[in-house]
Amino acid sequence: xxxxxxxxLAEDDENLGRLLHTFLVNKGFDAVLAENGKIAFRLFGEGxxxxxxxxxxxxxxxxxxxxxxxxxxxxxxxxxFLTAKSMKEDKLEGFSIGADDYLSKPFSMExxxxxxxxxxxxxxxxxxxxxxxxxxxxxxxxxxxxxxxLSDGLKKLTTKENELLHLLVxxxxxxxxxxxxxxxxxxxxxxxxxxxxxxxxxxxRKLLKEDPAIEIMNVHGKGFKLVAK
Amino acid sequence: xxxxxxxxLAEDDENLGRLLHTFLVNKGFDAVLAENGKIAFRLFGEGxxxxxxxxxxxxxxxxxxxxxxxxxxxxxxxxxFLTAKSMKEDKLEGFSIGADDYLSKPFSMExxxxxxxxxxxxxxxxxxxxxxxxxxxxxxxxxxxxxxxLSDGLKKLTTKENELLHLLVxxxxxxxxxxxxxxxxxxxxxxxxxxxxxxxxxxxRKLLKEDPAIEIMNVHGKGFKLVAK
DNA sequence: TATCGCTGTTAAAAAAAGTTAAGCCCCAAC
DNA sequence: GTTGGGGCTTAACTTTTTTTAACAGCGATA
Numbered sequence: 001x002x003x004x005x006x007x008x009l010a011e012d013d014e015n016l017g018r019l020l021h022t023f024l025v026n027k028g029f030d031a032v033l034a035e036n037g038k039i040a041f042r043l044f045g046e047g048x049x050x051x052x053x054x055x056x057x058x059x060x061x062x063x064x065x066x067x068x069x070x071x072x073x074x075x076x077x078x079x080x081f082l083t084a085k086s087m088k089e090d091k092l093e094g095f096s097i098g099a100d101d102y103l104s105k106p107f108s109m110e111x112x113x114x115x116x117x118x119x120x121x122x123x124x125x126x127x128x129x130x131x132x133x134x135x136x137x138x139x140x141x142x143x144x145x146x147x148x149x150l151s152d153g154l155k156k157l158t159t160k161e162n163e164l165l166h167l168l169v170x171x172x173x174x175x176x177x178x179x180x181x182x183x184x185x186x187x188x189x190x191x192x193x194x195x196x197x198x199x200x201x202x203x204x205r206k207l208l209k210e211d212p213a214i215e216i217m218n219v220h221g222k223g224f225k226l227v228a229k
Numbered sequence: 230x231x232x233x234x235x236x237x238l239a240e241d242d243e244n245l246g247r248l249l250h251t252f253l254v255n256k257g258f259d260a261v262l263a264e265n266g267k268i269a270f271r272l273f274g275e276g277x278x279x280x281x282x283x284x285x286x287x288x289x290x291x292x293x294x295x296x297x298x299x300x301x302x303x304x305x306x307x308x309x310f311l312t313a314k315s316m317k318e319d320k321l322e323g324f325s326i327g328a329d330d331y332l333s334k335p336f337s338m339e340x341x342x343x344x345x346x347x348x349x350x351x352x353x354x355x356x357x358x359x360x361x362x363x364x365x366x367x368x369x370x371x372x373x374x375x376x377x378x379l380s381d382g383l384k385k386l387t388t389k390e391n392e393l394l395h396l397l398v399x400x401x402x403x404x405x406x407x408x409x410x411x412x413x414x415x416x417x418x419x420x421x422x423x424x425x426x427x428x429x430x431x432x433x434r435k436l437l438k439e440d441p442a443i444e445i446m447n448v449h450g451k452g453f454k455l456v457a458k
Numbered sequence: 459t460a461t462c463g464c465t466g467t468t469a470a471a472a473a474a475a476g477t478t479a480a481g482c483c484c485c486a487a488c
Numbered sequence: 489g490t491t492g493g494g495g496c497t498t499a500a501c502t503t504t505t506t507t508t509a510a511c512a513g514c515g516a517t518a
Contacts, residue, residue, distance in 0.1 A: 198475060201476085218388070220474070424509090449464070
């Protein structure tokens with residue numbers, strides 16, 4: 001049994017939001033509805049989102065800004081924008097951010113479904129995570145169940161350990177921006193959260209120490225980078 | 230080891246061109262710089278180009294004409310345009326030709342890099358990890374893991390040491406422009422960053438001292454040049 | 459050769475990150 | 489309601505990395 005595709009839906013119009021949510025759940029998706037961009041960003045940080053549908057115009061944080069923030073730490077998750085009308089400017093801006101598709105209101109539910117399935121089909125099959133098992137060097141890691149397979153048994157990670165490690169692994173060999181990570185996991189990139197993050201980096205290094213090929217390296221003033229030779 | 234992505238860069242502004250070229254090479258791409266559209270077109274005919282970045286306004290042959298010519302024989306190679314300012318007309322014309330993205334000057338290097346990787350991700354599943362081992366004289370150097378193999382053991386380089394050395398090695402026997410390097414690594418070519426760079430040059434000289442054939446020589450008023458006799 | 463800007467070098471200061479432990483808060487068990 | 493443990497944050501201290509300062513030497517140019 002494969003895991004359901006989890007869709008993050010950001011729509012401020014209450015009626016449309018509920019309608020979409022119900023439709024998606026009916027079609028077999030696991031959908032979460034956020035009423036504005038800020039809430040959506042927080043939800044993205046928590047859950048394991050497979051797909052995004054963002055209304056462009058929303059209060060608090062618009063769809064484009066939201067997408068930009070998310071792209072700081074996740075370069076792959078598909079994003080589909082909903083625009084109020086056929087706006088060429090918006091389309092251009094959206095595609096440059098890394099949008100996967102567009103839908104101009106009004107649209108039919110069937111059309112939306114067609115776009116979603118089309119995007120999901122052309123993405124690597126393993127991307128819709130079905131209790132995925134990742135590999136860090138020689139160590140197995142299951143982000144869903146927050147378990148690390150160490151030589152002396154299983155290690156159950158805490159929420160923060162898991163969120164940080166998952167981000168590092170997803171961005172393997174790339175710099176994980178310090179402030180973007182803080183905003184995503186801690187909600188704010190202030191000094192103390194930064195120190196907290198450093199403490200977690202130390203924890204993770206200790207856990208991953210058993211494979212000497214794994215290194216969480218610091219990039220001074222920028223962030224951290226996970227490399228496994 | 231995977232083949233590097235070869236980028237054709239057409240930019241008539243010499244400073245920007247070199248900066249872009251250096252940046253792209255530093256980021257692990259195989260980049261070729263053309264100073265106008267005609268030269269770029271000839272280069273495209275010779276090498277097998279994986280990616281194009283064209284300035285819209287250039288002498289001899291502008292970016293759009295160049296793209297049209299190339300699209301005659303190649304419908305797939307990604308093309309990213311650089312526009313002088315946010316020009317809506319140009320954007321529309323470019324997309325109709327088959328542009329993949331746009332960037333309006335001024336833009337940040339990081340933004341450019343983000344766009345390129347976003348497009349490459351769409352085109353083909355791409356492998357980023359390539360653990361290259363470079364050689365400076367008799368000294369082995371691994372820029373990815375920031376390690377220098379010295380006679381008295383491994384030396385882990387700091388972020389800045391590594392960035393600077395990597396640039397020097399990639400430009401071996403060529404002058405590494407002082408200001409371009411400063412903008413690339415330090416983000417700004419002001420006086421203090423310049424002094425900081427000089428300090429790092431001194432550090433690197435000390436590290437590489439064990440091979441007398443290696444020299445980081447100064448080119449007064451221009452920059453530095455790494456030579457290994 | 460006098461001068462001024464550029465570079466070489468070392469040391470001190472400042473900023474960022476590594477580490478360990480103490481403190482706090484929430485929640486569940488008693 | 490109290491207690492205790494787990495998880496996270498804050499604190500304190502250390503180390504590393506980077507920047508700034510200070511001074512000496514060098515190079516081009518008048």
